[in-house]
């Protein structure tokens with residue numbers, strides 16, 4: 001039995017206008033969470049639609065829990081929350097989830113037990129008695145999550161699951177996904193919320209113009225660049241250029257409020273600042289400390305700052321020829 005939940009080889013969908021998703025090869029282990037990132041129009045939804053069997057690939061192949069995509073065997077094992085899907089607005093929330101349960105072939109006893117539990121879990125609760133036409137967009141997304149989970153799937157595909165939600169709703173969804181991951185579910189998350197990907201996902205792939213540009217384990221991607229911050233007193237612009245010349249490193253001065261007592265660079269009214277630099281090794285920290293103290297500065301604090309996924313993303317897509325939705 002394969003250890004991978006998703007195994008795609010050269011999966012391609014070329015729409016008649018030449019857009020879509022090209023030659024994507026990706027393996028996701030059982031119980032792993034993977035984040036699929038990319039600018040608007042990069043091909044994320046297209047890739048997921050192929051995996052869940054909604055559209056046919058024009059080339060390549062893939063399996064889900066060892067079953068070829070598009071087959072009933074594969075579909076039985078997945079849950080799918082499409083992006084901003086509109087549910088039957090004449091039904092109540094409770095009826096919508098029950099309908100999904102029946103479409104999945106669940107027994108009535110299972111549906112009777114599971115639907116109220118799910119509505120409670122996703123935060124729809126008693127609003128499940130209201131018609132969907134009275135739901136906000138965020139509430140519809142909560143309902144969609146309940147629908148996606150009704151068959152207790154092994155692999156869950158979520159396309160921007162909390163894009164219409166307020167911050168409290170987003171945190172709620174993140175907690176639900178963390179809980180599902182702890183239960184051993186495989187999660188495939190398309191998201192622009194990089195913080196969610198950073199917190200939740202083991203691995204990530206970055207798509208641009210339909211192709212995977214970068215991929216890797218989230219911790220490894222984020223550990224490649226490590227910045228250090230030094231809080232120093234007695235600072236002056238002259239010392240900054242001296243420091244850069246001596247070390248050959250580039251130092252930034254943080255003045256945007258992250259530092260206590262920002263450096264104005266003009267009058268030296270407040271000479272306590274945070275200096276930030278990307279270092280090649282931890283050994284350089286001691287060397288810089290010695291240099292700073294040697295120049296008469298007071299060293300208050302040294303901290304390691306991991307790169308955030310958001311910064312990584314901005315850097316990865318900067319300067320790219322991203323076609324997006326343009327001609």
Ligand SMILES: Nc1ncnc2c1ncn2[C@@H]1O[C@H](COP(=O)(O)OP(=O)(O)OP(=O)(O)O)[C@@H](O)[C@H]1O
Pocket residue numbers: 015016017019020021038039040041042043044045046047083324325
């Ligand atoms: N049915 C279709 N026919 C033709 N082109 C399409 C179709 N669906 C999507 N596209 C195009 O394929 C490309 C990929 O679209 P897709 O929706 O997969 O991107 P995405 O990464 O999910 O974007 P977003 O982040 O905005 O949701 C886009 O250029 C889009 O315009």
